Amino acid sequence: MRRFLTDRARRAVAASLRGATRPAAPSPAPAAALSRPSPSAPSAMAAYMARAMSTSAAGTPPVSLDTINPKVLEFKYAVRGEIVTHAQNLEQELHKNPESLPFDEILYCNIGNPHSLGQQPVTFFREVLSLCDHPALLDKSETHALYSSSDAIERAWQILEKIPGRATGAYSHSQGVKGLRDEIAAGIAARDGFHASGDNIFLTDGASPAVHMMMQLLIRSEKDGILCPLPQYPLYSASIALHGGSFVPYFLDEETGWGLEVDELKKQVDEARSKGITVRALVVINPGNPTGQVLAEENQKKIVEFCKNEGLVLLADEVYQENIYVEDKQFHSFKKIARSMGYTDDDLPLVSFQSVSKGYYGECGKRGGYMEVTGFNADVREQIYKVASVNLCSNISGQILSSLIMNPPKVGDESYESFMVERDGIISSLARRAKALEEAFNSLEGITCNKAEGAMYLFPRLHLPQKAIGAAQAAGAAPDAYYALRLLQATGIVVVPGSGFGQAPGTYHFRCTILPQEDKIPAIISRFKEFHEKFMDEFRDVSRDEAPTGA
Numbered sequence: 001m002r003r004f005l006t007d008r009a010r011r012a013v014a015a016s017l018r019g020a021t022r023p024a025a026p027s028p029a030p031a032a033a034l035s036r037p038s039p040s041a042p043s044a045m046a047a048y049m050a051r052a053m054s055t056s057a058a059g060t061p062p063v064s065l066d067t068i069n070p071k072v073l074e075f076k077y078a079v080r081g082e083i084v085t086h087a088q089n090l091e092q093e094l095h096k097n098p099e100s101l102p103f104d105e106i107l108y109c110n111i112g113n114p115h116s117l118g119q120q121p122v123t124f125f126r127e128v129l130s131l132c133d134h135p136a137l138l139d140k141s142e143t144h145a146l147y148s149s150s151d152a153i154e155r156a157w158q159i160l161e162k163i164p165g166r167a168t169g170a171y172s173h174s175q176g177v178k179g180l181r182d183e184i185a186a187g188i189a190a191r192d193g194f195h196a197s198g199d200n201i202f203l204t205d206g207a208s209p210a211v212h213m214m215m216q217l218l219i220r221s222e223k224d225g226i227l228c229p230l231p232q233y234p235l236y237s238a239s240i241a242l243h244g245g246s247f248v249p250y251f252l253d254e255e256t257g258w259g260l261e262v263d264e265l266k267k268q269v270d271e272a273r274s275k276g277i278t279v280r281a282l283v284v285i286n287p288g289n290p291t292g293q294v295l296a297e298e299n300q301k302k303i304v305e306f307c308k309n310e311g312l313v314l315l316a317d318e319v320y321q322e323n324i325y326v327e328d329k330q331f332h333s334f335k336k337i338a339r340s341m342g343y344t345d346d347d348l349p350l351v352s353f354q355s356v357s358k359g360y361y362g363e364c365g366k367r368g369g370y371m372e373v374t375g376f377n378a379d380v381r382e383q384i385y386k387v388a389s390v391n392l393c394s395n396i397s398g399q400i401l402s403s404l405i406m407n408p409p410k411v412g413d414e415s416y417e418s419f420m421v422e423r424d425g426i427i428s429s430l431a432r433r434a435k436a437l438e439e440a441f442n443s444l445e446g447i448t449c450n451k452a453e454g455a456m457y458l459f460p461r462l463h464l465p466q467k468a469i470g471a472a473q474a475a476g477a478a479p480d481a482y483y484a485l486r487l488l489q490a491t492g493i494v495v496v497p498g499s500g501f502g503q504a505p506g507t508y509h510f511r512c513t514i515l516p517q518e519d520k521i522p523a524i525i526s527r528f529k530e531f532h533e534k535f536m537d538e539f540r541d542v543s544r545d546e547a548p549t550g551a
């Protein structure tokens with residue numbers, strides 16, 4: 001079993017998550033462009049502006065790749081990368097000339113964006129949101145006939161009471177509306193069985209800004225390192241690069257179902273420290289993206305213990321907490337695990353990220369989410385608040401939705417039954433889609449695929465023939481990117497090459513969401529199979545009997 005990779009291999013993978021080209025040092029701007037105009041000289045100001053708006057005297061534009069922040073050039077973001085851009089171009093081509101391609105639609109399996117693939121919003125949530133946004137409807141008699149349950153109307157009233165001025169168009173407190181934070185805290189306490197406080201909640205425009213905020217807080221220079229899983233969701237590598245820190249990878253073990261081993265964490269921390277890196281935090285994504293594993297409670301305990309012993313902040317990305325598809329696994333928040341071990345706020349700095357974009361709700365476009373920040377002292381908390389206040393506040397619809405997902409209808413509420421039918425319908429359908437795709441991938445020559453225990457993705461491994469690897473190299477592409485591009489061109493199916501998430505050297509994967517609607521899955525599977533079989537036939541360099549098949 002592959003456990004630990006060599007130092008060189010690890011560096012190569014971490015580097016592959018950055019852009020291929022590091023910018024040259026910025027060339028000095030011509031002295032004339034740098035001289036500041038005197039405020040008392042309007043004509044000099046006009047000349048300065050004219051210069052700044054056009055190209056410099058030397059003919060170089062005032063802003064070029066050589067002069068923008070090199071940290072921006074440094075990272076890659078594969079889930080919206082080149083394959084997706086190519087897919088969008090093909091989509092335009094299809095609009096113009098539907099007969100021009102061998103398929104009639106592009107199937108975006110690249111990103112966890114459920115509503116874009118036809119998932120319907122949860123009625124209760126949308127009814128409450130719409131009433132909060134247009135409170136005049138609350139006073140109309142027709143509203144009761146139009147809205148499916150009176151508790152949605154009642155909930156909208158309750159929420160508006162919590163919002164100062166009942167105004168969803170006003171800025172709120174920079175951590176979010178206090179009454180909504182208290183509601184979220186009550187939801188966390190009900191989920192975990194341990195106290196939670198609204199004062200520890202920071203409402204954000206999705207989990208992404210919350211992650212950026214923590215990186216901004218923790219990273220002082222490239223000497224500060226953040227331990228992240230590989231494969232990882234590229235928000236982490238991108239955010240660390242943007243904030244000028246060091247990405248310290250730890251590998252998940254594919255052979256044990258993407259297991260997270262504390263020995264591996266320890267080895268990476270020691271290695272980073274030996275190079276003068278101060279490791280500040282450990283990122284754990286549970287359930288995993290792109291890998292779909294759900295951590296076992298005992299494993300989580302070891303991780304908490306490790307953070308405590310090593311003095312690390314635990315950054316727990318728990319955005320897929322509602323997406324569990326197997327009976328023998330359950331979601332446990334890291335805060336619950338830490339509290340059940342007897343650790344209090346004084347023992348362990350821990351941040352949990354949650355989002356309205358995932359779960360059964362999948363409301364990515366509403367941009368809602370929060371982080372629960374515990375175990376930081378008051379001085380540091382004040383600084384986190386200051387960082388949050390630079391953005392004034394997160395959007396109010398996202399705040400309301402965050403409170404709703406953490407406090408959905410309960411037994412006895414009028415809307416409870418219909419809500420549960422919608423909720424369970426979505427989760428059980430996702431489970432069926434995950435299983436159907438996993439079985440299809442595993443039935444193919446040259447593909448092995450771990451189960452998606454949770455989240456929204458499968459991350460199959462491609463055992464590519466040497467000839468295919470050679471063809472990719474000749475085309476100047478990573479082998480998995482070459483495969484993904486050929487798949488797109490032949491079928492219209494968009495997946496993300498594994499190299500965008502980081503993978504053990506010499507292994508190739510792709511990430512495919514389980515999100516296309518259930519009635520589309522058989523067609524996707526048959527299109528995929530047809531493509532894959534032809535691809536293997538084109539490049540096969542071993543006999544069919546020797547090639548590995550499904551796990």
Ligand SMILES: Cc1ncc(COP(=O)(O)O)c(C=O)c1O
Binds near residue numbers: 356369
């Ligand atoms: C693991 C993980 N964390 C965070 C996010 C960010 O989600 P959002 O900013 O939409 O809340 C995503 C999105 O796919 C994700 O997969």
